[in-house]
Amino acid sequence: MDSIKTNIVNAPQMSKIDFVNFADGLTWSAATYQRVLFVPLDARISGFGVAVSDAATTTSGANTFEIGHALGVLQSDTGMVNVAAAADPNAYATSVNLEAAGFSGPEGNAGVEIMGKPPTMTSSATYTYAPSTTASWSDSGEKVVPVVGTMVLGDAQTAGAFHWWVSYVFDANIVWTQADLA
Numbered sequence: 001m002d003s004i005k006t007n008i009v010n011a012p013q014m015s016k017i018d019f020v021n022f023a024d025g026l027t028w029s030a031a032t033y034q035r036v037l038f039v040p041l042d043a044r045i046s047g048f049g050v051a052v053s054d055a056a057t058t059t060s061g062a063n064t065f066e067i068g069h070a071l072g073v074l075q076s077d078t079g080m081v082n083v084a085a086a087a088d089p090n091a092y093a094t095s096v097n098l099e100a101a102g103f104s105g106p107e108g109n110a111g112v113e114i115m116g117k118p119p120t121m122t123s124s125a126t127y128t129y130a131p132s133t134t135a136s137w138s139d140s141g142e143k144v145v146p147v148v149g150t151m152v153l154g155d156a157q158t159a160g161a162f163h164w165w166v167s168y169v170f171d172a173n174i175v176w177t178q179a180d181l182a
Contacts, residue, residue, distance in 0.1 A: 010172055012046060015039055017165045018149065022056060022157035029156050030061065035149040039168045044115050045092050045147065047106050047167035054161040056098040061154020067093035067166065069118035070148050089150045091116060098151070098162060115169075118145045 015037040022028050039045070048067050056063040068091035091113045096104045106114050147166050 010169060012167050012169050013043075015147070015166045015168065017163050019163040020151070020161065022160040023054075027156075028153060028158070030153050033151045033153070035151065035164070036146045037149070037164075037166055038144040038146055039118070039166065040170075041145055042117065043145065043168035043170060044117050045113075045166055046115055046169045048093050048165065049167075050093065050096045050104040050162060050164045052096075052098055052101050052104075052160075052162040054159065055101050056153070056157050056160030058099055058155050062152070063098040063154055063157070063160075064152050065093070065096040065098055065162070065164070066090035066150045066152075067096075067164070068148055068150070070146065071119075088113075089148065091118075092147070092166065098160065118147055 018035050018037055020035065050065055050067075066089050068089040069087070070089075071087040093104070093106070093112060106112060149164055
């Protein structure tokens, strides 16, 4: 019989939900921006959600959102050979359209590396958080790993809103059977 601890450890968990509102009074120019969510060290990304509640507008280019990871230190993860120390901005979601209200999940994103471990980041690395703040991945040195959302805005935005999150799980613990212990 599996222990209750194994069942709890393997339960799916969710990151915080990040909300982006282009009508927040900030300057959202036609540019590329990063948003960041943190997951615990050694977590495997098992899914994501992007919910566009108010569509962004465009006249000269597309407005898209991708989920992946930045340049980091390679984690040992032989099951997912494409998850490497190199940056991979769309490892978990590719080209989610911010110009149409609705929900996007992993089932519509062919080729994404769901169940991959993002690479571990050094605590001294920094990133630019949309629209303009620079911060460290982990000021406290806590063992967290960033999952990066990349917005590519084809036009300056003053309206539109969406929120996004990632789901994660941990590898199973070893569970000994009674026969193994005898």
